[in-house]
Amino acid sequence: xxxxxxxxxxxxxxxxxxxxxxxxxxxxxxxxxxxxxxxxxxxxxxxxxxxxxxxxxxxxxxxxxxxxxxxxxxxxxxxxxxxxxxxxxxxxxxxxxxxxxxxxxxxxxxxxxxxxxxxxxxxxxxxxxxxxxxxxxxxxxxxxxxxxxxxxxxxxxxxxxxxxxxxxxxxxxxxxxxxxxxxxxxxxxxxxxxxxxxxxxxxxxxxxxxxxxxxxxxxxxxxxxxxxxxxxxxxxxxxxxxxxxxxxxxxxxxxxxxxxxxxxxxxxxxxxxxxxxxxxxxxxxxxxxxxxxxxxxxxxxxxxxxxxxxxxxxxxxxxxxxxxxxxxxxxxxxxxxxxxxxxxxxxxxxxxxxxxxxxxxxxxxxxxxxxxxxxxxxxxxxxxxxxxxxxxxxxxxxxxxxxxxxxxxxxxxxxxxxxxxxxxxxxxxxxxxxxxxxxxxxxxxxxxxxxxxxxxxxxxxxxxxxxxxxxxxxxxxxxxxxxxxxxxxxxxxxxxxxxxxxxxxxxxxxxxxxxxxxxxxxxxxxxxxxxxxxxxxxxxxxxxxxxxxxxxxxxxxxxxxxxxxxxxxxxxxxxxxxxxxxxxxxxxxxxxxxxxxxxxxxx
Numbered sequence: 001x002x003x004x005x006x007x008x009x010x011x012x013x014x015x016x017x018x019x020x021x022x023x024x025x026x027x028x029x030x031x032x033x034x035x036x037x038x039x040x041x042x043x044x045x046x047x048x049x050x051x052x053x054x055x056x057x058x059x060x061x062x063x064x065x066x067x068x069x070x071x072x073x074x075x076x077x078x079x080x081x082x083x084x085x086x087x088x089x090x091x092x093x094x095x096x097x098x099x100x101x102x103x104x105x106x107x108x109x110x111x112x113x114x115x116x117x118x119x120x121x122x123x124x125x126x127x128x129x130x131x132x133x134x135x136x137x138x139x140x141x142x143x144x145x146x147x148x149x150x151x152x153x154x155x156x157x158x159x160x161x162x163x164x165x166x167x168x169x170x171x172x173x174x175x176x177x178x179x180x181x182x183x184x185x186x187x188x189x190x191x192x193x194x195x196x197x198x199x200x201x202x203x204x205x206x207x208x209x210x211x212x213x214x215x216x217x218x219x220x221x222x223x224x225x226x227x228x229x230x231x232x233x234x235x236x237x238x239x240x241x242x243x244x245x246x247x248x249x250x251x252x253x254x255x256x257x258x259x260x261x262x263x264x265x266x267x268x269x270x271x272x273x274x275x276x277x278x279x280x281x282x283x284x285x286x287x288x289x290x291x292x293x294x295x296x297x298x299x300x301x302x303x304x305x306x307x308x309x310x311x312x313x314x315x316x317x318x319x320x321x322x323x324x325x326x327x328x329x330x331x332x333x334x335x336x337x338x339x340x341x342x343x344x345x346x347x348x349x350x351x352x353x354x355x356x357x358x359x360x361x362x363x364x365x366x367x368x369x370x371x372x373x374x375x376x377x378x379x380x381x382x383x384x385x386x387x388x389x390x391x392x393x394x395x396x397x398x399x400x401x402x403x404x405x406x407x408x409x410x411x412x413x414x415x416x417x418x419x420x421x422x423x424x425x426x427x428x429x430x431x432x433x434x435x436x437x438x439x440x441x442x443x444x445x446x447x448x449x450x451x452x453x454x455x456x457x458x459x460x461x462x463x464x465x466x467x468x469x470x471x472x473x474x475x476x477x478x479x480x481x482x483x484x485x486x487x488x489x490x491x492x493x494x495x496x497x498x499x500x501x502x503x504x505x506x507x508x509x510x511x512x513x514x515x516x517x518x519x520x521x522x523x524x525x526x527x528x529x530x531x532x533x534x535x536x537x538x539x540x541x542x543x544x545x546x547x548x549x550x551x552x553x554x555x556x557x558x559x560x561x562x563x564x565x566x567x568x569x570x571x572x573x574x575x576x577x578x579x580x581x582x583x584x585x586x587x588x589x590x591x592x593x594x595x596x597x598x599x600x601x602x603x
Contacts, residue, residue: 436535528601
């Protein structure tokens with residue numbers, strides 16, 4: 001539990017920042033809002049409901065463009081940690097803590113219900129009333145098979161106590177009557193934590209459901225990240241905590257400019273009818289790469305949590321920058337994964353952006369993109385909250401985040417609609433970067449892709465940047481300006497020859513579907529067969545150092561001079577092999593392509 005500043009206020013509010021690539025919607029700038037939760041109604045995606053500390057709720061009837069803000073009340077009291085979910089009938093549920101006057105501090109978890117899209121809420125029902133113990137950091141989910149409600153949270157014997165006799169535990173409760181009543185709280189963890197609210201406290205249990213009545217959750221604590229499950233809708237659980245992965249540096253860590261930060265896990269399961277149905281995902285952040293290099297991570301299980309994959313890094317920037325306060329969701333209509341997190345990749349100070357990541361292949365690769373319009377610079381003297389949130393359904397995605405400008409808090413969402421984008425998954429290799437012996441490229445790298453019309457003068461319809469993965473050579477490119485149509489796909493890499501897709505162009509629709517194009521499979525995938533065969537795969541010719549469309553003596557001269565001077569660095573254009581040093585290998589490659597007079601081949 002945290003300290004809060006409360007300013008009571010009722011407003012109708014929305015302000016659109018339209019110059020961002022994704023429209024940013026200011027939901028409120030009063031009442032010190034933080035720790036938001038947001039949920040789309042899958043029956044009607046125009047209806048979106050959100051909540052924030054300490055006792056605010058918001059509802060929108062136009063998919064998040066405009067919001068009504070009001071104060072949530074209950075006879076049990078309302079005291080933060082909002083968690084919002086929705087059932088298949090469109091009923092919303094708002095879980096929160098309590099701090100009743102004359103009662104015990106955070107003495108229970110209350111869940112209130114709205115049957116009219118978040119406009120009105122009942123008084124609520126409660127779980128976990130075990131005074132004088134404290135109940136904290138709850139989260140809710142719904143089983144779409146029967147609309148059962150499941151809830152997990154942390155119980156403290158005495159919050160903040162350093163007494164070794166006081167402990168923290170993970171509790172579970174369920175409602176089988178649409179939130180009217182809740183089962184007796186059941187302890188599901190075996191290894192208790194302390195009560196200090198730090199690394200050795202057990203916290204962060206976010207429940208989710210599986211396709212056959214399973215309930216899954218994970219949390220952080222003295223054992224790292226551990227997992228538990230029920231195969232009978234929450235009646236019984238595993239006999240022990242199942243270890244998933246370490247969390248180097250712990251879950252409670254410092255981020256410059258932030259009052260406090262954490263890397264608590266989020267658990268989600270794919271219920272779609274896609275190829276990854278039943279896969280369980282856990283998302284978190286930690287400082288395994290150092291205190292100035294916090295990263296966002298993902299791990300998954302395809303066998304009900306019995307075994308777990310290798311850890312995947314979600315943020316795709318170079319090492320040395322901070323990404324923190326991650327949250328993830330699954331679009332259950334498509335099975336796609338969406339993440340939101342704070343990101344400092346573009347700055348060397350505490351300026352902070354909000355980024356999203358998207359995975360369309362079950363968490364194997366991630367496309368990162370910035371959703372906030374402008375950066376903010378937080379101040380650690382103000383409480384920032386402990387989480388952000390995100391919701392998605394059928395290509396409509398709504399992240400929600402707190403912005404802290406010095407001591408002023410505000411709440412934002414963004415309009416991210418993948419149903420109105422052209423989505424292109426491109427597979428491409430750069431000749432110099434590709435290492436056939438290891439079947440990988442020397443590093444992830446950025447490629448810019450243009451969509452060009454198929455008739456003269458072949459005008460640019462749209463452009464997008466993406467990062468090519470070093471192992472599977474894929475990158476995801478999102479085009480939000482070009483209409484559905486047939487286009488040439490044109491790749492631009494900072495030291496490779498501009499390369500066009502095959503004759504005639506490709507039909508691309510704005511329907512949210514990820515279209516695949518593979519430059520590596522055949523020489524005919526490029527216009528004019530303008531690809532280099534290397535190790536059984538086709539790649540972009542490397543060596544156009546000055547990007548004038550031809551590899552010639554001027555490019556060779558640049559490379560030769562840099563090699564002579566021993567130039568090093570990550571983004572040196574003459575480093576065509578991508579190993580961060582310009583040497584004889586770079587000179588040789590550029591010389592060969594110069595001798596062959598390699599140039600752009602266009603219609």
